[in-house]
Amino acid sequence: MDVHSTRQAESDRHPIEPPSRPPEKVVVLVAIGLVLLCVLWALRKDEAPQGPPVAMGSAQAMALSPEKIPLTTGEEPIGDIFIRAGCPVCHVIPGIPGAEGQVGPKLILGTTGTQRLSDPAYRGQARTIHDYVVESVLEPERFIVPGYPGRTMPSWYGSKLSGLALKKIAAYLEQQTDSGSAH
Numbered sequence: 397m398d399v400h401s402t403r404q405a406e407s408d409r410h411p412i413e414p415p416s417r418p419p420e421k422v423v424v425l426v427a428i429g430l431v432l433l434c435v436l437w438a439l440r441k442d443e444a445p446q447g448p449p450v451a452m453g454s455a456q457a458m459a460l461s462p463e464k465i466p467l468t469t470g471e472e473p474i475g476d477i478f479i480r481a482g483c484p485v486c487h488v489i490p491g492i493p494g495a496e497g498q499v500g501p502k503l504i505l506g507t508t509g510t511q512r513l514s515d516p517a518y519r520g521q522a523r524t525i526h527d528y529v530v531e532s533v534l535e536p537e538r539f540i541v542p543g544y545p546g547r548t549m550p551s552w553y554g555s556k557l558s559g560l561a562l563k564k565i566a567a568y569l570e571q572q573t574d575s576g577s578a579h
């Protein structure tokens with residue numbers, strides 16, 4: 397055995413390996429970490445816009461299917477129209493008992509209606525708050541209120557609510573303000 401050559405081999409290995417390996421590992425780990433972060437971020441972004449923000453509301457909202465909603469003629473009292481249609485599940489509506497839903501915005505169009513119509517992102521046809529309410533119920537996708545989920549408000553109310561019911565809904569909601577019911 398040649399002592400000299402063993403030492404030689406050791407001294408060959410030492411100066412080269414220790415400084416080169418650890419940085420390589422660190423780079424690989426950092427790269428894996430970055431990839432994972434990107435994946436997590438992408439998943440998070442995918443999930444965020446789906447579904448309403450409140451878990452309980454969303455479960456109830458899922459249970460709202462057109463077969464379960466009766467036809468509304470508009471002859472019913474306004475409170476019954478809202479309740480039969482299931483609006484209180486998702487909305488706070490001043491003056492309607494139990495309308496405490498948090499999935500959609502509080503329906504105080506007397507306060508918020510002008511804001512919606514003047515929103516640069518608004519692409520609907522309505523020129524009055526009354527028409528904006530009718531449009532929001534018949535074609536919710538026309539304008540998604542900022543901060544609320546799209547594809548959440550049912551889009552089939554046109555087949556459940558008569559013209560009279562829609563008119564009564566709009567007449568009621570356009571009078572509701574932040575400071576309380578106008579009725």
Ligand code: HEC
Nearest residue numbers: 457481482483486499500501532536539540541544548549
């Ligand atoms: C499953 C939940 C859900 C139900 C049920 C529901 N909505 Fe909505 N509604 C929403 C969400 C979410 C928004 C906000 C997103 C958007 O603009 O579509 C909204 C928006 C609205 C707006 C626009 C409000 C604003 O501030 O500009 C009106 C008006 C409205 N809904 C009325 C109704 C009426 C009337 C009913 C019952 C006939 C009803 N909604 C039933 C979820 C619901």
